[in-house]
Amino acid sequence: MTTEARVQLTSTELGTLWMTYISASARLMIYDVFKDKTIDKVAQNILAEHITEEQNLKNEIVNILNKEGSTIPSGFGEHDVIKASPALFDDIFNITFLRQMLKLDIGCDGVFTTMTYMKEVNDLFKLNHEIANKYYMITTNYLLGKGVLVRPPYVTIPRQIEFIEDKNYMSGFNLFSDKRSLNTIEVGYINEAIEYSIFNMQLFIGFAQTAKENEVKKYFIEGKQLAKKIITELSDTLLQSDIQPPGAWAGKVTDSTQAPFSDKLMMYINSLISSTTLGFTALGTAFSMRNDLPLKLALISKNTFAYSKKGAKIMIKHKWLEEPPQMEDRNQLTK
Numbered sequence: 194m195t196t197e198a199r200v201q202l203t204s205t206e207l208g209t210l211w212m213t214y215i216s217a218s219a220r221l222m223i224y225d226v227f228k229d230k231t232i233d234k235v236a237q238n239i240l241a242e243h244i245t246e247e248q249n250l251k252n253e254i255v256n257i258l259n260k261e262g263s264t265i266p267s268g269f270g271e272h273d274v275i276k277a278s279p280a281l282f283d284d285i286f287n288i289t290f291l292r293q294m295l296k297l298d299i300g301c302d303g304v305f306t307t308m309t310y311m312k313e314v315n316d317l318f319k320l321n322h323e324i325a326n327k328y329y330m331i332t333t334n335y336l337l338g339k340g341v342l343v344r345p346p347y348v349t350i351p352r353q354i355e356f357i358e359d360k361n362y363m364s365g366f367n368l369f370s371d372k373r374s375l376n377t378i379e380v381g382y383i384n385e386a387i388e389y390s391i392f393n394m395q396l397f398i399g400f401a402q403t404a405k406e407n408e409v410k411k412y413f414i415e416g417k418q419l420a421k422k423i424i425t426e427l428s429d430t431l432l433q434s435d436i437q438p439p440g441a442w443a444g445k446v447t448d449s450t451q452a453p454f455s456d457k458l459m460m461y462i463n464s465l466i467s468s469t470t471l472g473f474t475a476l477g478t479a480f481s482m483r484n485d486l487p488l489k490l491a492l493i494s495k496n497t498f499a500y501s502k503k504g505a506k507i508m509i510k511h512k513w514l515e516e517p518p519q520m521e522d523r524n525q526l527t528k
Contacts, residue, residue: 202261206314207518209305210254211266213321215515217251218268219461220294226453227287230280236288239335243291243328250321257313267515273458279449281399285341286444292332293392297469298325341442345384346431348377374434379481383427384439386474386493390427392443393466394420400459403452409460412507416463419500423493430489457513460504467501 202210221244228240258265282290302322309315336342375383394417401413428438471494478490508514 202257202263202314203310204518205308206311207261207263209308209318210257210314211517213301213305213318214251214254214258214266215268215461216297216465217247217254218266218270219273219458219465221247221251222269222271222274222458223454223462224291226274226276227282227290229276230282230453231284231287233284236284236335239288239328239331240291243324246324246328250317250324253317257317263518269458269461273455275451275453278451278453280447281403281449281453282395282447283445285336285339285442286395286399286446288332288335289392289443290396292329292336293389294465295325295329295332297465298322299329300469300472341444343388343439345439346380346436348380373483375431375436376482379483379486380431380434380436382476382480383430386470387424387427387431388439389470390420390423391439393417393470394424395443395446396462396466399446400454400463402446402450403454404456404459405452406456406511408507409456412504413459413463415503416500419496422496426489426493430486457508457511460508460513463504464501464508467497467504470497471501 224240224244224247228237228244231237231240255265298321302318302325306315306318306322309318333342337344397413397417397420401410401417404410404413424438431438474490474494474497478487478494481487481490505514
C-alpha cells in the first residue's frame, strides 16, 4: 500500500510567512497603542477594525506553521509597549502610520503571492492583499476628508500620441543646457518619495524623543536628518520643472518624552521603513528616463542602505534581531 507524499512548505513560503508574522506582531502592538490614544471616534474605529482583521491573519500564519511543526517566531508582544504612557502622536499621524504600513503590505503581498506554491499560503497572501487595499482606501479617504493629504500634481490631459524623437530627452547632466520637464511617471515616484519622507521625519522625531538607549536616540536623529535631506533634494527637482512639491501634513508629534514602545520595537519599525525606501527608490531609478534622476535616486539609495546597515548593527549588538530560518549548512553537516 502506498501513501501520497505530503506537500510541505518550500523555503520561500517559510521565509515569507516568517517575515509577515514578525511584521504583523510588531505593527499590531503599535496599532493597539495608537487606538487607545486616538480621540476621533472614526479614526479609532478604523484602527480597531483593522487590528481585528490583521490579528486573524497572524493567527492563520500560526496555524500553518503549527501544521508543519515549525517554531513560531518570537516577534513582539505586550512587553514591547507601555500603554500607560502619554500619547506620542496625534490622530492624524496614527492614521497616516497605518496608511504607510498598508502600502508596504500591498507591495509585499503582491510579490509574496508569486513566490508561493501551496494553496493555503497563496490564499493567505491574497487575502492580506485584499484587506490592505481595502484599508488603504479607507485611510486615504479619511485623510483627504480631513484636508491633510495632498493629491499629486495635476497635468494637462494628452489629446494625441507622441513618440520620443530627440536624444536630448534623456539629458540632465549638462549644466549649460535646459533639462526637459519631468514626465508624469517621474513626478509620481518623486512625489511619493517626498510624501513618505515627510512621514519618516515625523516618526523619527517621536522615536528620538522617547528612545532609552543613547545610541538609538542618536540613530533616530540621524534618520530625521536623512529624511529632511531627501525632502529638500527631491523638492528642488520638482521646482526646477515649476511643479509645487507636496505639502502633505503627516500629523504631529506631542511633547511627551515617555516611551510607549521599546527601543527594540522602534528599531524594527525603522528597518521596515528603510527597506521600503530602498525598494521604492530602486523602482524610481528603473523608470526614470532623464539621466540625472537615476544618479540622484541612486545616491539616496546608497545613503539609505548605509543608514539601514548601521541600524542592523545596533540591533545585533543588543540581541534585538531575530534570525530567519536558515538553509542547512551542508559543509558543517559533513564534518
